[in-house]
């Protein structure tokens with residue numbers, strides 16, 4: 001299987017990458033780890049005229065942290081997070097999520113930014129980081145913007161990014177030390193995309209009680225406060241393209257995530 | 264063609280590659296290192312697993328042109344590796360291979376398990392092997408072989424890599440954007456079935472006359488075009504795009520009508536990806552008061568081939584609901600004599616067009 005022909009740009013820094021994208025709007029796509037784009041290219045579902053490689057850019061491979069949040073560069077791999085090479089938000093929450101994504105060989109190249117920008121409703125980072133209240137920090141010549149992940153995906157495989165906008169990092173707020181976290185996904189086989197998934201953050205010290213359900217037909221379904229119950233989830237999921245079996249699986253996933261968050 | 268210099272099995276290799284050539288094809292066809300096998304070519308089966316900078320990776324979804332400066336090691340380059348040698352003997356002793364197709368990738372992953380997870384038990388080994396498919400052995404022999412090598416406690420365990428560097432990220436200048444969400448509400452039933460209801464602020468007879476004109480209906484479907492009508496057979500095209508994904512289905516539909524309703528049998532194929540779509544639908548136009556009507560569609564569909572990997576059931580349903588929504592709006596506009604609002608669409612130009620454009624710019628004296 002061969003992708004349709006494309007040109008490849010290997011910019012030396014983020015400004016060059018942005019320029020290459022801007023000069024080829026609508027024709028160029030960013031290539032991070034290639035672990036989602038590669039399959040789509042090989043299957044010829046996506047046929048861009050140009051790819052702009054960004055996985056090697058130092059600006060995207062770093063991390064930062066302060067008292068409130070951990071910021072992870074967009075090109076940081078799932079494996080680096082799983083191995084604890086990045087700061088975590090407590091209790092190895094991020095490391096455990098990363099370790100459950102795909103397979104080690106995929107985690108070694110797949111990036112946190114690429115996963116979010118691919119916009120697969122069943123992606124682990126999309127659901128879990130939305131529950132953690134994270135934002136995508138974008139980069140443009142005039143400065144960036146922070147897009148809360150709850151609004152980052154406008155539909156399956158579609159993001160709120162403007163043409164040519166690059167995600168530079170993900171900023172994940174730290175839950176308080178008393179926070180409870182739960183995450184459950186239902187897969188027939190480890191490493192495949194989930195059929196149902198739910199993440200729960202219960203952090204009363206920060207006034208947050210949130211559940212997020214992924215693997216639906218569109219953006220993750222966010223439930224806040226009193227709404228965090230399987231019944232409310234069932235109602236919210238009526239517009240998410242799920243059949244009765246899938247809705248049941250989602251309710252079970254939420255129950256299990258809630259149980260983990262209580263434990 | 265792009266020049267690239269990388270290290271393969273310890274030796275520097277300098278070559279020119281087409282950017283679309285994946286690393287496995289490069290290794291097999293340009294360097295004749297055929298130990299790297301290809302199964303699925305989309306990252307799922309693990310047959311192509313090799314080492315890049317010492318870590319396992321799928322050679323089928325890495326492009327050779329992006330590997331400049333990297334250290335690539337294939338199964339051929341593990342001939343003298345002590346853990347790989349121990350694994351080879353253990354694979355022989357435990358009957359861990361039959362046809363051998365999965366074995367090169369299996370050995371690379373097995374070596375990774377031995378080095379990275381020296382305390383792995385059987386469950387952990389099986390979990391780690393989920394990314395390497397074997398159609399012959401049933402895995403028992405493979406798991407036993409890895410346990411045998413783990414029990415020998417080889418010394419070459421992985422040294423933990425350093426933390427990632429600290430960096431500074433762009434200052435956020437803009438507030439968060441206001442977002443428009445695709446707000447479609449599909450009513451769904453189990454299986455690959457879809458039920459769509461369109462409410463139109465138009466009398467039933469007006470809608471029914473429109474429904475009896477397939478070309479008119481097609482003109483209301485975003486991305487659809489009728490190429491010919493021959494009796495009840497309609498040939499046409501449908502371009503479906505979902506983010507960066509685009510499929511162009513060419514196909515045929517047979518439409519039969521009864522009183523205020525009918526059936527559609529349709530099938531199509533996207534030649535670029537080989538995705539096939541078939542659908543059987545029944546439709547009904549009903550009165551909803553004197554000035555309004557509804558069209559209900561019951562669709563049973565099957566999506567087969569590459570697109571089905573990404574267009575899973577829920578995604579297809581929400582997507583179909585969005586299309587139905589657009590069809591309803593366009594049909595209303597059409598029947599009221601208004602122009603159909605053009606959906607904004609960024610079209611990716613073809614390479615040929617880009618090349619032509621460059622050449623033209625060159626002629627005019629640009630760059």
Ligand SMILES: Cc1cc2nc3c(=O)[nH]c(=O)nc-3n(C[C@H](O)[C@H](O)[C@H](O)COP(=O)(O)OP(=O)(O)OC[C@H]3O[C@@H](n4cnc5c(N)ncnc54)[C@H](O)[C@@H]3O)c2cc1C
Pocket residue numbers: 029030031032033034035036037038039054074075100101102103106109110111112113114115116117118122123124125165166167168191192193194305306307507
């Ligand atoms: C076999 C297999 C199983 C998998 N299983 C899972 C799973 O269980 N759970 C899961 O969550 N994921 C899974 N994945 C996907 C994996 O996590 C990918 O690594 C990830 O989705 C994409 O990251 P990437 O760096 O490879 O991005 P790429 O494939 O390079 O890019 C993905 C998309 O994002 C865009 N993009 C990339 N970076 C940026 C950026 N910085 N700014 C703007 N746009 C950008 C690209 O243009 C492209 O459209 C699986 C993948 C494979 C091959």
Ligand code: FES
Pocket residue numbers: 300301302303304305306307308309310311312321322323324
């Ligand atoms: S051929 Fe690469 S994973 Fe199947």
Ligand code: FES
Pocket residue numbers: 359360361362363364365366396397398399400
């Ligand atoms: S030995 Fe035949 S596929 Fe594994």
